[in-house]
Amino acid sequence: xxxYKERVTIYEVAKNAGVSLATVSRVxxxxxxxxxxxxxxxxxxxxxxxYKPNALAQxxxxxxxxxxxxxxPDVNYVHISNLLSGMIDIGKIYGYQTTLFVTKHSKQDTxxxxxxxxxxxxxxxxxxxxxxxxxxxxxxINYKIPLILIGGKFDIFEEKxxxxxxxxxxALKNVITRRIESDDYKISFLHSTNEGKMIQxxxxxxxxxxxxxxxxxIVVSDSYHETYYQFVDYxxxxxxxxxxxPRDSLACAISNAALDKGLRVPEDVEVLSVxxxxxxxxxRPTISSCELDMYEVGSIAMRMITKLLKEELKExxxxxxxxxxxxxxxxx
Amino acid sequence: xxxYKERVTIYEVAKNAGVSLATVSRVxxxxxxxxxxxxxxxxxxxxxxxYKPNALAQxxxxxxxxxxxxxxPDVNYVHISNLLSGMIDIGKIYGYQTTLFVTKHSKQDTxxxxxxxxxxxxxxxxxxxxxxxxxxxxxxINYKIPLILIGGKFDIFEEKxxxxxxxxxxALKNVITRRIESDDYKISFLHSTNEGKMIQxxxxxxxxxxxxxxxxxIVVSDSYHETYYQFVDYxxxxxxxxxxxPRDSLACAISNAALDKGLRVPEDVEVLSVxxxxxxxxxRPTISSCELDMYEVGSIAMRMITKLLKEELKExxxxxxxxxxxxxxxxx
DNA sequence: TTGTACGCGTTATCAC
DNA sequence: GTGATAACGCGTACAA
Numbered sequence: 001x002x003x004y005k006e007r008v009t010i011y012e013v014a015k016n017a018g019v020s021l022a023t024v025s026r027v028x029x030x031x032x033x034x035x036x037x038x039x040x041x042x043x044x045x046x047x048x049x050x051y052k053p054n055a056l057a058q059x060x061x062x063x064x065x066x067x068x069x070x071x072x073p074d075v076n077y078v079h080i081s082n083l084l085s086g087m088i089d090i091g092k093i094y095g096y097q098t099t100l101f102v103t104k105h106s107k108q109d110t111x112x113x114x115x116x117x118x119x120x121x122x123x124x125x126x127x128x129x130x131x132x133x134x135x136x137x138x139x140x141i142n143y144k145i146p147l148i149l150i151g152g153k154f155d156i157f158e159e160k161x162x163x164x165x166x167x168x169x170x171a172l173k174n175v176i177t178r179r180i181e182s183d184d185y186k187i188s189f190l191h192s193t194n195e196g197k198m199i200q201x202x203x204x205x206x207x208x209x210x211x212x213x214x215x216x217x218i219v220v221s222d223s224y225h226e227t228y229y230q231f232v233d234y235x236x237x238x239x240x241x242x243x244x245x246p247r248d249s250l251a252c253a254i255s256n257a258a259l260d261k262g263l264r265v266p267e268d269v270e271v272l273s274v275x276x277x278x279x280x281x282x283x284r285p286t287i288s289s290c291e292l293d294m295y296e297v298g299s300i301a302m303r304m305i306t307k308l309l310k311e312e313l314k315e316x317x318x319x320x321x322x323x324x325x326x327x328x329x330x331x332x
Numbered sequence: 333x334x335x336y337k338e339r340v341t342i343y344e345v346a347k348n349a350g351v352s353l354a355t356v357s358r359v360x361x362x363x364x365x366x367x368x369x370x371x372x373x374x375x376x377x378x379x380x381x382x383y384k385p386n387a388l389a390q391x392x393x394x395x396x397x398x399x400x401x402x403x404x405p406d407v408n409y410v411h412i413s414n415l416l417s418g419m420i421d422i423g424k425i426y427g428y429q430t431t432l433f434v435t436k437h438s439k440q441d442t443x444x445x446x447x448x449x450x451x452x453x454x455x456x457x458x459x460x461x462x463x464x465x466x467x468x469x470x471x472x473i474n475y476k477i478p479l480i481l482i483g484g485k486f487d488i489f490e491e492k493x494x495x496x497x498x499x500x501x502x503a504l505k506n507v508i509t510r511r512i513e514s515d516d517y518k519i520s521f522l523h524s525t526n527e528g529k530m531i532q533x534x535x536x537x538x539x540x541x542x543x544x545x546x547x548x549x550i551v552v553s554d555s556y557h558e559t560y561y562q563f564v565d566y567x568x569x570x571x572x573x574x575x576x577x578p579r580d581s582l583a584c585a586i587s588n589a590a591l592d593k594g595l596r597v598p599e600d601v602e603v604l605s606v607x608x609x610x611x612x613x614x615x616r617p618t619i620s621s622c623e624l625d626m627y628e629v630g631s632i633a634m635r636m637i638t639k640l641l642k643e644e645l646k647e648x649x650x651x652x653x654x655x656x657x658x659x660x661x662x663x664x
Numbered sequence: 665t666t667g668t669a670c671g672c673g674t675t676a677t678c679a680c
Numbered sequence: 681g682t683g684a685t686a687a688c689g690c691g692t693a694c695a696a
Binding site (some may be wrong): 019020021022023026033034035038057059061062162196 | 665666667668671672673674
């Protein structure tokens with residue numbers, strides 16, 4: 001059954017070159033015990049027949065696939081494609097392919113996704129998906145898949161697990177508390193669908209010491225468009241506000257809605273974003289936001305997993321602190 | 333050698349359930365000839381032992397991997413992550429995993445990337461990478477990998493190849509020619525590094541009938557930042573211009589540079605973009621650009637490849653026409 | 665240096 | 681309905 005493919009196998013190469021399988025295999029894997037002459041002959045026939053090894057068979061025989069599984073909730077966010085980009089670049093250097101396991105914010109099929117990760121026999125996995133439950137993580141660990149976790153705080157100390165903590169709270173803490181003390185109107189925290197635990201944790205940390213009268217909560221969708229129109233409506237009645245958004249494109253939605261309703265940013269409406277990307281810079285006024293070089297996070301993650309695979313990972317924990325860049329969308 | 337893994341195999345499941353391999357395999361693959369009782373017993377032991385099939389071995393035996401290879405020049409563009417997102421969503425529905433093959437605008441290792449695609453034994457491939465040479469495409473076809481090509485125009489009519497043409501020229505043609513007739517200053521086409529053949533083809537089509545005195549060319553990097561600063565400098569001397577950009581974030585760079593140098597958009601400086609994404613909407617003024625729903629393109633591509641794999645693809649060619657959305661960054 | 669033979673985990677074709 | 685057994689393509693001890 002299956003799809004028809006007439007691939008040249010190592011066996012045919014051997015026959016054509018007048019040697020045995022083993023010798024061809026040795027040539028492929030650059031092993032030393034081969035006469036230059038036979039090596040040349042084998043390489044010539046490989047080129048002539050257009051032979052390419054079958055990675056499945058190799059993986060089955062060696063128990064290595066040179067494949068890294070990447071678990072993310074979505075590819076369609078700028079900070080995530082930045083991250084992915086860093087992983088891919090570094091993975092390429094070390095000869096690793098990347099297979100995507102996207103959970104799409106769906107708790108339903110997350111287990112299926114993890115199951116596929118396990119069956120796919122990747123050499124290791126990198127998880128940037130704070131919507132995963134710890135039971136999912138445990139599954140990965142139980143199957144002894146070397147793992148790098150990227151996210152908030154971690155208290156995991158497994159043999160084959162490295163962690164990268166992204167800390168946004170520190171950068172925001174000062175701004176928010178100064179804001180509380182200096183003014184009278186409330187801080188509004190935007191809650192979007194799909195936002196994950198990290199944003200929630202950040203917000204909890206920020207409002208922990210605050211009186212409830214100082215802040216409130218606005219639920220928005222995860223879409224620029226919908227949020228924009230929601231706030232066009234909002235600003236028909238409300239003429240002021242200080243908004244903390246999970247992502248900067250939502251902050252742009254608010255800022256643009258305010259401007260388009262004739263309000264001034266930041267004089268009337270102030271906006272800032274937790275996760276800052278290129279949108280913060282492209283927007284006019286520019287958006288105050290916390291920045292973290294996600295490309296670098298991705299690079300580091302991929303580097304960590306390669307070291308982990310060689311049992312050479314010394315520092316199993318990495319911390320990244322976001323920096324808050326005060327821009328034109330806030331008064332200070 | 334290789335990484336240590338102690339995975340449960342089908343053999344151990346068989347032993348524990350008191351049946352043979354064959355029966356376990358039948359249960360896994362939902363085949364009918366199994367007594368409900370034994371089926372239950374096998375499933376119970378599978379759950380108890382935490383058995384997960386080895387996709388490598390399955391792939392080797394069936395010659396199918398449920399993996400689709402995706403060849404792109406980069407993940408770090410919004411229109412590409414849109415595309416990818418569509419592919420992934422639909423792939424998920426059909427049970428396909430996606431493995432990324434990113435060429436990173438590097439002609440050097442593109443051959444290596446294609447080689448990896450071949451060795452990885454994906455069931456099919458989707459290519460959105462107009463920096464690939466036709467020799468690379470031929471390689472994929474020669475290895476009989478079912479293929480969907482996304483890009484400009486195609487004249488490929490292979491058995492196992494579907495194509496999706498993205499047409500931007502039609503949408504731009506009118507705007508550009510009207511612009512030529514109505515005004516006296518030149519149109520400047522931005523050439524960025526990494527832009528690929530498509531943009532070049534579009535530009536060629538646009539300027540084909542034009543006198544050279546009507547347009548010129550400005551070389552920019554592929555980065556928002558660098559382009560922004562380049563044009564901040566540019567606008568110290570030049571106070572006017574009509575700029576056609578390959579991507580909208582570069583258009584934003586010009587628009588923002590103009591605004592920040594005290595010029596007016598679109599009164600003094602007009603900007604439009606070929607490929608339009610969310611940046612066109614977020615930017616103020618909004619950017620006139622050609623839009624194409626890349627998420628849908630990705631969905632269609634994935635749907636096409638699944639049909640191709642089932643030999644059910646009737647329409648092997650698809651055309652998408654971009655629409656030009658005139659916005660605030662141009663006068664009309 | 666080179667070849668033989670077995671194992672990797674699964675599916676599939678036979679028998680029974 | 682179920683169980684041996686031969687593929688699938690490759691790596692690798694071991695023998696020669």
